[in-house]
Amino acid sequence: xxxxxxxxxxxxxxxxxxxxxxxxxxxxxxxxxxxxxxxxxxxxxxxxxxxxxxxxxxxxxxxxxxxxxxxxxxxxxxxxxxxxxxxxxxxxxxxxxxxxxxxxxxxxxxxxxxxxxxxxxxxxxxxxxxxxxxxxxxxxxxxxxxxxxxxxxxxxxxxxxxxxxxxxxxxxxxxxxxxxxxxxxxxxxxxxxxxxxxxxxxxxxxxxxxxxxxxxxxxxxxxxxxxxxxxxxxxxxxxxxxxxxxxxxxxxxxxxxxxxxxxxxxxxxxxxxxxxxxxxxxxxxxxxxxxxxxxxxxxxxxxxxxxxxxxxxxxxxxxxxxxxxxxxxxxxxxxxxxxxxxxxxxxxxxxxxxxxxxxxxxxxxxxxxxxxxxxxxxxxxxxxxxxxxxxxxxxxxxxxxxxxxxxxxxxxxxxxxxxxxxxxxxxxxxxxxxxxxxxxxxxxxxxxxxxxxxxxxxxxxxxxxxxxxxxxxxxxxxxxxxxxxxxxxxxxxxxxxxxxxxxxxxxxxxxxxxxxxxxxxxxxxxxxxxxxxxxxxxxxxxxxxxxxxxxxxxxxxxxxxxxxxxxxxxxxxxxxxxxxxxxxxxxxxxxxxxxxxxxxxxxxxxxxxxxxxxxxxxxxxxxxxxxxxxxxxxxxxxxxxxxxxxxxxxxxxxxxxxxxxxxxxxxxxxxx
Numbered sequence: 001x002x003x004x005x006x007x008x009x010x011x012x013x014x015x016x017x018x019x020x021x022x023x024x025x026x027x028x029x030x031x032x033x034x035x036x037x038x039x040x041x042x043x044x045x046x047x048x049x050x051x052x053x054x055x056x057x058x059x060x061x062x063x064x065x066x067x068x069x070x071x072x073x074x075x076x077x078x079x080x081x082x083x084x085x086x087x088x089x090x091x092x093x094x095x096x097x098x099x100x101x102x103x104x105x106x107x108x109x110x111x112x113x114x115x116x117x118x119x120x121x122x123x124x125x126x127x128x129x130x131x132x133x134x135x136x137x138x139x140x141x142x143x144x145x146x147x148x149x150x151x152x153x154x155x156x157x158x159x160x161x162x163x164x165x166x167x168x169x170x171x172x173x174x175x176x177x178x179x180x181x182x183x184x185x186x187x188x189x190x191x192x193x194x195x196x197x198x199x200x201x202x203x204x205x206x207x208x209x210x211x212x213x214x215x216x217x218x219x220x221x222x223x224x225x226x227x228x229x230x231x232x233x234x235x236x237x238x239x240x241x242x243x244x245x246x247x248x249x250x251x252x253x254x255x256x257x258x259x260x261x262x263x264x265x266x267x268x269x270x271x272x273x274x275x276x277x278x279x280x281x282x283x284x285x286x287x288x289x290x291x292x293x294x295x296x297x298x299x300x301x302x303x304x305x306x307x308x309x310x311x312x313x314x315x316x317x318x319x320x321x322x323x324x325x326x327x328x329x330x331x332x333x334x335x336x337x338x339x340x341x342x343x344x345x346x347x348x349x350x351x352x353x354x355x356x357x358x359x360x361x362x363x364x365x366x367x368x369x370x371x372x373x374x375x376x377x378x379x380x381x382x383x384x385x386x387x388x389x390x391x392x393x394x395x396x397x398x399x400x401x402x403x404x405x406x407x408x409x410x411x412x413x414x415x416x417x418x419x420x421x422x423x424x425x426x427x428x429x430x431x432x433x434x435x436x437x438x439x440x441x442x443x444x445x446x447x448x449x450x451x452x453x454x455x456x457x458x459x460x461x462x463x464x465x466x467x468x469x470x471x472x473x474x475x476x477x478x479x480x481x482x483x484x485x486x487x488x489x490x491x492x493x494x495x496x497x498x499x500x501x502x503x504x505x506x507x508x509x510x511x512x513x514x515x516x517x518x519x520x521x522x523x524x525x526x527x528x529x530x531x532x533x534x535x536x537x538x539x540x541x542x543x544x545x546x547x548x549x550x551x552x553x554x555x556x557x558x559x560x561x562x563x564x565x566x567x568x569x570x571x572x573x574x575x576x577x578x579x580x581x582x583x584x585x586x587x588x589x590x591x592x593x594x595x596x597x598x599x600x601x602x603x604x605x606x607x608x609x610x611x612x613x614x615x616x617x618x619x620x621x622x623x624x625x626x627x628x629x630x631x632x633x634x635x636x637x638x639x640x641x642x643x644x645x646x647x648x649x650x651x652x653x654x655x656x657x658x659x660x661x662x663x664x665x666x667x668x669x670x671x672x
Contacts, residue, residue, distance in 0.1 A: 063100070063103055063104060063123065063165070065103075067100065067159075067162040067165075070096045070097060070100050070130070070155070070158065070159075070162075072096075090137045090138075090140055093133075093137045094134050094137045094138060097130045097131075097133055097134040097137070098134060100126075100127075100130050101127055101130055101131060101134065104123055104126065104127045104130075105127075118168060123165065125161060126158065126161045126162065126165060129154065129157065129158050129161065130158060132154070133151060133154055133155065133158065136151055136154075137151065223235065223236075224236035224239075226297040228275050228278055228279065228297075229278055229279055229282040229297055230282070231282055231286075231295045231296060231297050231303075232294070232295070232296045232297070233296065233297055234296065234297070234298055234299055236296075237294075237296040237298075237304065240294070241357050241358065241361075244357075250308065250310050251308070251309045251310055251317075251349060251350065251351070251352065252306055252307065252308055252309060252349070252350045253306070253307045253308075253309050253317060253321055253347055253348075253349050253350075254304065254305075254306055254347065254348050254349070254350060254357075254360050254361055254364045255304065255305045255306075255307070255321070255325075255345050255346065255347045255364060255379075256298065256302065256303070256304055256345065256346045256347075256361070256364045256365050256367075256368045257285070257302065257303045257304075257305065257328070257343045257344070257345045257368070258301060258302050258303075258343060258344050258345075258368055258372065259277070259278075259281065259301040259341065259342070259343050260342040260343055260344055260372075260376045260377055261342070262274065262277070262300075262301040265277055265339060267531070269334065269337065269339070272334075273334045273335075273337075273339065276332065276334050276339075277332060277334070277339055277341055278297075278301070280330075280332040280341065281303070281328070281341055281343070282295060282297075282303070284327065284328055284330060284341075285303060285305060285328065287327075288324040288325070288327045288328055289305050289307050289324050290307070292307075292308065293305050293306065293307045294306040294307075304361070304364075307321070309321075309349065317349070318381060321347060321379065322379055325345055325379040328341070328343055328345075329341070329342055329343070329377060342376065342377045343377070344368060344371040344372045344376045344377060344378060344379075344380075345367075345368060345371060345378070345379040345380070346364045346365060346366065346367030346368030346369065346370065346371055346379075346380050346381075346382065347364055347367055347379060347380070347381045347382065348360045348361075348363035348364040348367060348381070348382040349382075353382055363382040363386075363387065364382060366382060366386050366387060366390050367380040367381060367382040367386055368380065369390075369453075370386050370389075393450050393453070396446070396447060396450045397450050397451065397454060397456060399435075400433070400447050400450065400451060400456060400460075401456060401459075403433055403435070404456075404459060404460065404463060406436070408433055408434055408435065408436055409431060409432070409433050409460070409463060410431075410432050410434065410467075410636065411429045411430065411431060411432070411464065411467050411468060411471065411636075411637070412429075412430045412431075412432050412634035412635055412636055412640075413427045413428070413429060413430070413471075413634060413635060413636075413637060413640040414427065414428050414430060414627060414632060414633065414634040414635075415427050415483070415627070415631055415632055415640070415643070415644070416428060416483075416486070416605055416625055416626070416627045417625070417626050417627070417631050417648075418624055418625055419615065419619060419624055419625075419626055420619075420624040421624075422648065423481070423648050424483045424644055424648050425483060425484060425625070426483045426484040426485070426486050426518060427483045427484075427485060427486065427640065428486040428487075428488075428520075428627065428634075429464055429467070429468040429471075429485055429486065429487050429488075430444070430488075430634045431444055431448075431460065431463075431464055432444070432634075433447060448460075452490060452492070455492075457490045457492055457493070458490075458492060458493055458496070460490075461489055461490055461493045462502065464487055464488075465487055465489070465502075465503065465506055465517075466506055468485040468487045468517070469485070469506050469507060469509075469510045469512050469517060470510050471485060471637055472484075472485040472510075472512055472516050472517065473510040473511060473512045475641075476512070476516070478641070479644075479650055480650050481650060482516070483644075484515075484516055484517070484518050484546065485516065485517060485518065486518040486519075486520055486548060487517070487518070487519055487520065488520045488550065489519050489520065489521060491521075491522070494521060494532070494533045494536050494537075495532045495533055495536075496532065496536075497532055497535075499536050499539075500536055500539035500540055500543060503517075503519075503540065503543065503545060504543060513544070514543050514544035514545045515544050515545075515546065517545050517546065518545070518546035518547070518548050518568065518569070519540065519545055519546070519547055519548070520548040520549075520550040520571070521547065521548075521549065521550065522549075522550050522551050523549065523551070523552065537565065546568040546569070547565070547567045547568055547569075548567060548568060548569035548570070548571055548605070549562070549565075549567045549569070549570050549571065550571045551571065551573040552570045552571055552572060552573065552593060562596070562600060566600055566601070566602065567600075567602050568602055568603065569602055569603045569604070569605055569625075570593065570596070570597045570602055570603070570604045570605070571604075571605045571607050571627075572590060572593055572594075572604060572605065572606050572607060572623070573607060573608075574607040574608020574628070575608075576589065576590050576593075577590070577606055577607065577608045577609055577614055577618065577628070578608060578614075580614060580617045580618070581613055581614070581617070587617065587621065590606075590618070590621055590623075591621045591622070594621055594622050594623050598622075603625055604623050604625065605623075605625040605626070605627055606618040606623045606625065606626050606627070606628075607627050607628065608627075608628050608629075609626045609627065609628030609629075609630045609631075610628050610629045610630050611630060612630070614628075614630070615630055
């Protein structure tokens, strides 16, 4: 994923998360609003309760009633002053004044607001005057007209105070009523806000639940589907298998597909092109096998399709599936590039091949493995021979692993002879397996393919390199001019990041110079333009290890890349040498390969020379390095040492090296 795509993804992801958070944020705001409204409502009720307006109005009314009683007593006093004032009249007046004072004392707590201060002052003044009058009437004599007249004046002043108090209390009552209306209105508003907030909060929570449910569905969908192609992933397919109840009367074809050379698409055009190919392949897969087919991305570039074959005889089902498979071989366009999409497939049928669906899937995978081993881009149906062959391969692999552990593997050596100078510059290490139980030597052609299909080939490579370097170090103590050791290395090993480091460690462990080791690779290793392969080749070159290109001409030779690689040796495949005799075209081809070697300044080795005629031909064509049965078959180390001592002893090699030195000096002189 490039930077722009990553930024778009992050922006979309942030927006999606923000949208999901909106209901939560809205609900939080409404809850805060509701809380504030609740607090406002509480404070409003407190104001209503604290105002005590009803009590104050009732208290004012009680004072007014008592004031009327006092006023009636005052008027009675005026009549008595004419008719004659008696002790009972004095007692009545005292009783009226005492009632007034008691009413005032009871009314005082009702006036608690700051605006009630003026009323309280008037009430206190009335109480003070009433208390004085009560005391005066307790000691007045009925015949004391002067005092009674004075008291009558005081009672008139008391009536005036009552009148002023009544006016003020009327105004205050109006304010009390307005305050009650105001506080009640505020209370209703607060309750309305609280109700709205609660409804909004509930609606937000419901919306959040809906979004959460949708998010859960989306998360489950993403967990069960492949992000790139949109089809079911392996996890969901496993659950489908566990949960499905198969009708024994139905039939289903299970097919496993693997894209051919998909890695090269990713390496050469990038992962966006790879994703484009995967999407196009899935669309084609669904279109070819029908909408009812269950399509699964099994992993990487592997897919599974489950197709119903009900109502079809076996031959009809095979024909139909093969026709659908043929439509998968197509091309897709990416930018300005047309990408060939090819796939291999393996198929098995439930319940014909097995009643266990997991086992049917494994059998289809075995059929896929067989299809790829037979040349790819084909659909292979499972049969019992495939399983038997697979069991044999697994058994052979286990025996090979045990042989590696128990020391049954060894190296044989085949010399590479310089026929012009008459010495052995190098020897190729060839692995051999001798079965201790049977004593039979198992040919590499039987066990190497089984090892290459697993990581066991890495262990074998490590064993061969280790033994070859150990042998080369021992030869260095026996001979003055020991041959270079040549080792075949698998393509899988060249793709491992740690390969150069392993070679360096082995050379140091046995104290052997890197120029005494030659690693042979095939054209297939370099054709993919793999980053790790390129890095390893450069690392080996920097280390000083020789590189030989084996079986040259049998693959898709890339001359431009060959010139860039600059191997130390080209090895002409023995198939060309075998076809040389009486074949002018083959002679021209071999001559061209030798010319290529000279053009890129590397030695050329002719493999598989078995006759004098073949030797004469390759010499005539200009190739002086020869390997084959004409000189020697691969042999154990002891036999190789004896063969070299008998045919190319150190004394002869010394002469050869002196001649080579003379040739170099002569060429240097000519250049001057």
